[in-house]
Amino acid sequence: MANVLLTGFEPFDQDALNPSWEAVRALQGWRCAGATVQARRISCVFGVALQELDAAIGELQPQLVIGVGQAGGRAEITPERVAINVDDGRICDNAGCQPIDMPVVAGAPAAYFSTLPIKAMVRDLRAAGIPAAVSNSAGTFVCNHLFFGLMHRLSTRPLATGVRGGFIHIPYLPEQAARFPGAPSMALDTVIAALRIAVATALTVRQDVRETGGQLS
Ligand code: PCA
Numbered sequence: 001m002a003n004v005l006l007t008g009f010e011p012f013d014q015d016a017l018n019p020s021w022e023a024v025r026a027l028q029g030w031r032c033a034g035a036t037v038q039a040r041r042i043s044c045v046f047g048v049a050l051q052e053l054d055a056a057i058g059e060l061q062p063q064l065v066i067g068v069g070q071a072g073g074r075a076e077i078t079p080e081r082v083a084i085n086v087d088d089g090r091i092c093d094n095a096g097c098q099p100i101d102m103p104v105v106a107g108a109p110a111a112y113f114s115t116l117p118i119k120a121m122v123r124d125l126r127a128a129g130i131p132a133a134v135s136n137s138a139g140t141f142v143c144n145h146l147f148f149g150l151m152h153r154l155s156t157r158p159l160a161t162g163v164r165g166g167f168i169h170i171p172y173l174p175e176q177a178a179r180f181p182g183a184p185s186m187a188l189d190t191v192i193a194a195l196r197i198a199v200a201t202a203l204t205v206r207q208d209v210r211e212t213g214g215q216l217s
Contacts, residue, residue: 002035004199005062007053009069009142012044012094019173020068023191030196033203035063042067044142045095046087050104050149057153064164064202065150066116068195069143071135071169072176075184077125077194078135079118080167081213083148084111088140104148112151114166117208121168121201130194131186134213138167168198 008021021041028039040056042049057065071078085108089098118134125132138144147167154165170191171177177185186194 003060003062004032004035004037004203005040005056005060005065006037006195006199007040007042007056007067007146009042009044010094012142013091015176017173017176018070019170019176019188019191020070022173022188023170023195024068026192027195032196032200035203037199038062042146043094045093046089046097046099046142046145048095049142049146053146053150054153057159061159062163063160064199065154066165066198066202067143067146067150067167069146069167069169070172071139072172072180073183074169074171076131076133076171077186077191077198078133078169079116079121079198080114080135080138080147080169081118082111082113082136083138083144083151083167084140085109085148086140087145090141093142104145105152108152112148112155114151115154115164116166116202117205118166119209119211119213120205121198122213123209123211124197124201125194128193128197130190130197132194135169136215138169143167143169164202168195170194
């Protein structure tokens with residue numbers, strides 16, 4: 001039975017919850033296109049996050065890996081286009097570390113592109129009535145760190161052929177946004193529905209669609 005590894009993060013920055021883990025854990029055991037979702041919670045700690053990811057990949061030998069993280073302030077589900085080889089913490093991680101301008105992996109390429117069909121995912125999310133857009137930066141904190149580590153892992157130590165990986169940022173939940181008046185949010189049920197669509201599209205669309213996901217700045 002093929003596995004899909006979905007990761008979510010533990011809470012960070014003094015928050016009580018992280019919507020990425022709340023959504024991902026709801027999909028544990030969900031079957032789609034002949035594969036089964038395996039949900040794993042990842043520490044919001046530079047370095048440790050990659051060790052946990054590596055252990056999960058080794059255990060599950062997944063055919064698809066999608067990392068999910070919170071991007072407070074975003075209004076849409078945002079599949080990320082590119083992971084960069086930079087750790088630059090605006091805040092401390094959960095172990096109190098705040099690396100500045102460090103490589104995620106010394107000597108590795110400057111960046112990796114997602115190998116998910118990000119444009120098709122955005123198309124399918126919008127068609128289902130869920131706000132979505134391609135993001136061209138996953139930031140420089142632990143989410144980008146995990147995303148870069150994942151893509152480096154998949155490109156240097158390939159699993160089965162055709163294994164794909166990438167990352168999706170999600171908005172605050174309404175109960176989080178209520179503490180920051182004006183901040184956008186998305187209901188947990190909508191985020192869960194969005195992740196189902198993202199997984200289904202990633203499992204079934206081999207060739208991404210040619211549609212703009214660009215920004216002017
Ligand atoms: N979001 C943070 C780290 C964990 C999470 O859910 C980020 O965007 O880097």
